[in-house]
Amino acid sequence: xxxxxxxxxxxxxxxxxxxxxxxxxxxxxxxxxxxxxxxxxxxxxxxxxxxxxxxxxxxxxxxxxxxxxxxxxxxxxxxxxxxxxxxxxxxxxxxxxxxxxxxxxxxxxxxxxxxxxxxxxxxxxxxxxxxxxxxxxxxxxxxxxxxxxxxxxxxxxxxxxxxxxxxxxxxxxxxxxxxxxxx
Numbered sequence: 627x628x629x630x631x632x633x634x635x636x637x638x639x640x641x642x643x644x645x646x647x648x649x650x651x652x653x654x655x656x657x658x659x660x661x662x663x664x665x666x667x668x669x670x671x672x673x674x675x676x677x678x679x680x681x682x683x684x685x686x687x688x689x690x691x692x693x694x695x696x697x698x699x700x701x702x703x704x705x706x707x708x709x710x711x712x713x714x715x716x717x718x719x720x721x722x723x724x725x726x727x728x729x730x731x732x733x734x735x736x737x738x739x740x741x742x743x744x745x746x747x748x749x750x751x752x753x754x755x756x757x758x759x760x761x762x763x764x765x766x767x768x769x770x771x772x773x774x775x776x777x778x779x780x781x782x783x784x785x786x787x788x789x790x791x792x793x794x795x796x797x798x799x800x801x802x803x804x805x806x807x808x809x
Contacts, residue, residue, distance in 0.1 A: 673779065676750050680750055683780050684747070684749060684766075685748070686746050687746075687771075688794070689798065690743045691721050693720075693721055694742060700736045703731065703732055707726075708725075709721070709723030709724070710722060720798055721798040724765065724767045728762040729763075733748070749780065754781070754782060754785070755782060764785050768794060768795065769784060769785070769788045770795060771795060
């Protein structure tokens, strides 16, 4: 019984000691003028400043992708799905889908290095919030090119609007301009 009471006392004592250290640092570093995150950065309206080498949501250039699957092979969690079909005239592939499942992605940037044409890189988008898991799967071939390649922000609204598009907006470097009329 004495051993049990000693263990209880030791547990309570170590928790109180840890809380004392936490409170001491919390009080000594407190600044009233610091404000909250949303007061400092005006987050939903203005983008959050990120470091130059920040690994945010991917950017993808569908017009230069050759469908080599190197990024999908390098991904350690298999979150990149590439749909492609062989071109009838000439050589190469036509991209029919390029999806990344952000419920699996660990933002390691291992998919960026092996790309021979540099069509994928890590962007600076900070947030892609959604209410369903379906919203976390982004098909870059259905997004408008200016959103997918990074001249606009990758946001949940653009991703939701891309879900209703059935054909890719561009077939890649091997697409014939007269094939779909929008390339």
